[in-house]
Amino acid sequence: MVVYDGAPLRTFDLLTKLEDQYGKAKPILSAKENGEWRLYSIEEARSTVDKISLALLAMGIQHGDRVALASNSCPLWNFIDWAIQQVGAVTVPLYTTISENDYRYNLNHSEAKLLFISGQNIYRKVEPILSEIPTVQKIISFKSIEGAMSLDNFLDMGQQVSQQQLETAKSHVDRHDLATVIYTSGTTGTPKGVMLTHDNLTSNTKCLDTLFEVHEGTRYFSYLPLSHIFERQVVMAYLNLGATVYYAENMATIVNNINEIKPHVFTTIPRLLEKVHANILLKGKKMKGIEKSIFTWAINLGYEFNDEHHNSKWYNFKLRIADKLVYRKVREGLGNCIEVIILGGASIQPKISKLLTAMKMPVMEGYGLTETSPVVAVNSPVTRHIKIGTVGFPVDNVDVKISEKGEILVKGSTVMQGYYKSPEATAEVIDQEGYFHTGDRGEIDAQGFLRITGRVKEIFKTSMGKYISPSLVENTLLESPFISSVVVVGEGQKFAAALIVPNFDQLNLWCRENNLSFINNDLMIQDKTIVTLIRKEVDRLNKNLGDYERVQRFELLSSDWSAEKGEITSTMKIRRMVIQEHYKDRIERMFE
Numbered sequence: 001m002v003v004y005d006g007a008p009l010r011t012f013d014l015l016t017k018l019e020d021q022y023g024k025a026k027p028i029l030s031a032k033e034n035g036e037w038r039l040y041s042i043e044e045a046r047s048t049v050d051k052i053s054l055a056l057l058a059m060g061i062q063h064g065d066r067v068a069l070a071s072n073s074c075p076l077w078n079f080i081d082w083a084i085q086q087v088g089a090v091t092v093p094l095y096t097t098i099s100e101n102d103y104r105y106n107l108n109h110s111e112a113k114l115l116f117i118s119g120q121n122i123y124r125k126v127e128p129i130l131s132e133i134p135t136v137q138k139i140i141s142f143k144s145i146e147g148a149m150s151l152d153n154f155l156d157m158g159q160q161v162s163q164q165q166l167e168t169a170k171s172h173v174d175r176h177d178l179a180t181v182i183y184t185s186g187t188t189g190t191p192k193g194v195m196l197t198h199d200n201l202t203s204n205t206k207c208l209d210t211l212f213e214v215h216e217g218t219r220y221f222s223y224l225p226l227s228h229i230f231e232r233q234v235v236m237a238y239l240n241l242g243a244t245v246y247y248a249e250n251m252a253t254i255v256n257n258i259n260e261i262k263p264h265v266f267t268t269i270p271r272l273l274e275k276v277h278a279n280i281l282l283k284g285k286k287m288k289g290i291e292k293s294i295f296t297w298a299i300n301l302g303y304e305f306n307d308e309h310h311n312s313k314w315y316n317f318k319l320r321i322a323d324k325l326v327y328r329k330v331r332e333g334l335g336n337c338i339e340v341i342i343l344g345g346a347s348i349q350p351k352i353s354k355l356l357t358a359m360k361m362p363v364m365e366g367y368g369l370t371e372t373s374p375v376v377a378v379n380s381p382v383t384r385h386i387k388i389g390t391v392g393f394p395v396d397n398v399d400v401k402i403s404e405k406g407e408i409l410v411k412g413s414t415v416m417q418g419y420y421k422s423p424e425a426t427a428e429v430i431d432q433e434g435y436f437h438t439g440d441r442g443e444i445d446a447q448g449f450l451r452i453t454g455r456v457k458e459i460f461k462t463s464m465g466k467y468i469s470p471s472l473v474e475n476t477l478l479e480s481p482f483i484s485s486v487v488v489v490g491e492g493q494k495f496a497a498a499l500i501v502p503n504f505d506q507l508n509l510w511c512r513e514n515n516l517s518f519i520n521n522d523l524m525i526q527d528k529t530i531v532t533l534i535r536k537e538v539d540r541l542n543k544n545l546g547d548y549e550r551v552q553r554f555e556l557l558s559s560d561w562s563a564e565k566g567e568i569t570s571t572m573k574i575r576r577m578v579i580q581e582h583y584k585d586r587i588e589r590m591f592e
Contacts, residue, residue: 008202008205008240009175009198009202010085010173010174010175010179010198010202011081011082011085011179011198011201011202011236012049012082012083012085012086012170013202014082014205014236014239014240015042015045015046015049015082017240018042018239018240018242019042019043019046021242022042022242023042024041024042024043024046025041025042025043026041026042026242027039027040027041027244028040028041028042028045028239028244028245029045029075029078029239029244029245029247030075030244030245030246030247031074031075031246031247031249032249032257037246037260037261039244040075045075045078045079048076048079049079049082049083049086050083050086050163050166051083051155051158052079052080052083052084052155052158053083053084053086053087053158053166053169054158054159054161054163054165054166055154055155055156055157055158055161056083056084056087056089056114056158057087057158057161057165057166057169058157058158058159058160058161059114059137059138059154059157060113061084061087061089061113061114062087062088062089063087063088063089063169063172063173063177064088064089064090064177064178065089065090065113066089066090066092066110066111066112066113066181067084067089067090067091067092067112067113067114067115067116068092068093068094068106068107068110068112068114068115068116068136069081069084069091069092069093069094069115069116069227070093070094070095070096070103070115070116070117070118070122070126070227071096071116071117071118071122071142072096072118072225072250073222073223073224073225073226073231073247073248074118074247075247076142076151077226078226078235080116081093081180081226081232085173085179085180085198086166086169086170086173087166087169087170087173088169088170088172088173088177090178090179090180090181091179091180091181092106092107092110092112092180092181092182092183092193093180093182093226093227093232094106094107094183094227095225095227095228095570096118096121096122096225096227097563097570098570099125099564099566100125100126100128100129102183102191103125103126103129104129104132104133105190105191106183106191106193107126107133107135107136108132108133108135109183109191109193109420109421110181110183110193110420111135112133112135112136113135113136113137114136114137114138114139114140115136115138115139115140116139116140116141116142117139117140117141117142117148118141118142118143119141119142119143119145120141120143120145123139123141123145123147123148126139127147140154173198174198175197175198175199175202176197176198176199177197177198178195178196178197178417179196179197179198179200179201180195180196180201181193181194181195181196181420182194182196182227182229182370184370184371192419192420192422192425193419193420193421193422194229194370194371194416194419194420195416195417195418195419195420196229196373196416196417197417199413200373200413200414200415200416200417201233201236201373203373203397203412203413203414204233204237204373204374204375204414205233205236205237205240206397207375207395207396207397207398207414208233208234208237208240208375208378208395209237209240209241210382210383210396211378211380211382211383211395212237212238212241212265212340212342212380212381212382213241213381213382214238214241214242214243214264215264217244218238218241218242218243218244218264218265219243219244219246219261219262219263219264219265219337220235220238220243220244220245220246220263220264220265220266221246221248221257221258221261221263221265221266222235222245222246222247222248222266222267223247223248223251223254223257223266223268223272224267224268224269225570227570228570228571229368229370229373229374230267230344230345230368230374230571231267233373233374233375234267234342238265243264243265246261246263254272255333255334258334258335259333259334259335261335262335262336262337263335263337263338264337264338264339264340265338265339265340265341265342266338266341266342267341267342267343267344268341268342268343269343269344269345269346269571269572270343270345270346270347270348270352271572273341273343273348273352273353273356273363274348274349274352274478276334276356277352277355277356278481278503278505278506280299280330280355281299281481281506282505282506282509283295284296284299285506285509285513286509294325294326295326297322298322298325298326298327299326299355301315301318301319301322301358302322302327302354302355302356302358302359303351303354303355304354305319305354305355305357305358305388307353307354307357307386307387307388319358322358323359323360327358327359327360330359331359331360331361334361338361339362339381340362340364340381341356341361341362341363341364342364342366342378343363343364343365343366344365344366344367344368344374345571345572345573346572346573347365347452347471347475348363348365349475349478349479350388350389351479353365353388353389354388357388362381362386363388364378364379364380364381364386364392365378365379365388365390365391365392366378366379366391366392367391367392367440367450367452369438370416371415371416371429371436371438372398372410372412372414372415372416372436372438373414373415373416374414375395375414376391376394376395376398376400376408376410376414376438376450377391377392377393377394377395377400377450378391378392378393378395379391379392379393380392380393385448385449387447387449389451390445390449390450390451391449391450391451391452392449392450393448393449393450394448394450397412397413397414398410398411398412398413398414398415399411399412399435400444400450401435402442402443402444403437405456406441406442406443406453406456407437407438407439407440407441407442407456408438408440408441408442408450408452409431409435409436409437409438410435410436410438411433411434411435411436415430415434415436416436418430439455439456439457440452440454440455440456441453441454441455441456441459441469453469453472454469454470454471454472455469455471458470458471458576460489460490460491460492461491461492462490462491462492462493462494462495462496462548463492463493463494464494464548466548466549468488468490468496468548468549470487470488470489470496470576472545472549473486473488473496473498473545473549473551474486474487474488474498476541476544476545477498477500477537477538477541477551479541480537480538480540480541481503481506482502482503482506482507482510482533482534482537483500483501483502483503483534483537484501484502484503484504484560485500485501485560485561485574486498486499486500486501487499487574487576487579487580488551489580489587489590493591494591495548495550495552495553496548496549496550496551496552497551497552497553497554497555497587497590497591498538498551498553498554498555499554499555499557499579499583499586499587500534500538500554500555500556500557501556501557501559501560501561502524502525502530502534502556504521504524507524507530507533510533511524511530514529516529520558521558521559522558524558525556525557525558530556531556534554534556535554538551538554553590553591554590555583555586555587555589555590557583561574561579565578565582566578567579567582
């Protein structure tokens with residue numbers, strides 16, 4: 001067995017490790033098939049992975065070849081990923097939500113020889129551009145569709161290759177070989193292909209091994225795309241620890257799936273927790289009398305939670321009462337088994353983390369990038385290094401330091417080999433000492449916790465000579481239950497202004513309570529009463545900012561940022577330049 005310190009040496013060695021540790025029958029992956037949750041054992045996983053590898057060899061895939069994969073998260077995604085890497089080839093994961101242009105660029109730039117797709121939806125995007133992608137020799141579809149090879153027919157080709165040929169191919173895969181090229185969606189410019197080796201990925205698995213724990217029967221729920229390195233690696237980490245991973249059917253079924261599976265842990269980005277928080281408050285708005293008073297008291301008590309274990313006995317006593325009267329009911333709505341929520345992708349309002357942690361659903365915020373495989377730092381329920389408002393302690397196998405400009409620099413075994421076919425771009429971000437320049441601003445406090453304070457390039461300067469971090473201002477405004485999304489602008493202007501997307505669920509409830517009614521969102525945001533309400537919220541939260549940071553003017557928008565329009569990335573990060581271009585007229589109007 002090829003394993004070191006509890007972690008696999010190469011990505012696909014995970015299956016050998018799990019079989020030796022738990023036996024062939026242990027279930028490791030699950031998804032809903034024909035309305036029922038289908039569990040895949042270690043034996044089934046290994047058998048399927050080998051069959052795919054044999055077929056890849058039959059198709060002529062060799063060591064170093066790139067093979068693309070575009071599918072929603074499911075066990076087959078993992079099987080194909082491991083199978084590609086078993087033969088020494090390189091997985092190129094693609095988001096299902098990217099544009100036709102992105103498919104064209106990523107497939108051509110990677111020179112992918114094969115493309116696995118989940119079905120018709122993906123085929124519709126790539127079929128019109130196939131003539132422009134000469135390297136793709138075949139498209140293999142999970143479901144039988146016209147124009148693509150079915151997965152079953154593909155697997156039949158594997159019968160031409162012996163198991164010994166596969167074992168030989170596996171033996172030639174070194175831990176320093178390239179395992180995957182991941183195209184970052186990027187908030188600006190052309191996507192870059194991040195090159196990660198087996199060692200990069202397994203080193204990250206190894207460092208998480210001591211920061212999280214499982215017990216017999218631990219269920220991990222996954223709804224984020226596996227094409228995102230954050231989800232891909234945390235899934236690997238929890239499989240390595242012995243958990244069973246359950247994949248959501250789709251984004252619309254998350255809450256239903258959670259109540260069916262009753263998971264102990266899941267990963268998320270802030271957006272989901274913000275919606276959970278908004279729904280909690282929405283229920284409270286509908287209450288009356290003593291029930292509403294108790295609910296409001298319990299929520300405010302949760303906002304005061306101290307994660308550094310400095311809560312008084314009196315506070316903990318009140319917390320137990322709040323749990324019996326309010327918190328327990330919230331947990332029941334989320335399966336009632338959640339032990340840990342792992343948060344990444346972006347920062348979240350600390351009060352949301354405090355409330356959920358007080359409700360016995362502790363939020364462990366972390367930080368990382370595709371280029372660092374990804375985890376750089378994380379709050380840990382095992383080491384008890386937890387501090388809300390920070391991204392935790394840096395993990396053991398990376399060296400983190402803050403530059404003179406306040407930029408976070410990272411060095412270690414998880415840092416990428418570079419950007420594919422782009423030595424110039426690589427040299428711009430990895431210095432001569434081997435430190436990767438993240439582009440994020442941060443600070444390490446006296447206790448060793450890392451805090452993210454913004455993006456280096458996002459900070460803008462007003463005409464008054466003051467520097468403003470837009471993300472800091474945005475996160476402050478997002479504390480309002482009536483605000484869903486914000487982009488702060490003001491480069492070269494006298495003051496900061498904002499494009500604001502209201503939380504229309506909350507606004508509609510407020511309108512009903514105040515006997516207001518609107519046909520659509522466009523009419524709602526033009527109403528003086530609504531504008532005044534948002535103005536009061538902005539003024540209230542402005543008090544938490546410095547004078548020069550305060551938002552003086554704003555424009556309300558009737559719909560949120562769109563991935564289809566290129567305004568947000570596949571991982572929900574905003575593309576500021578695109579948004580500013582799309583709303584150029586409105587921005588100019590604010591500064592007239």
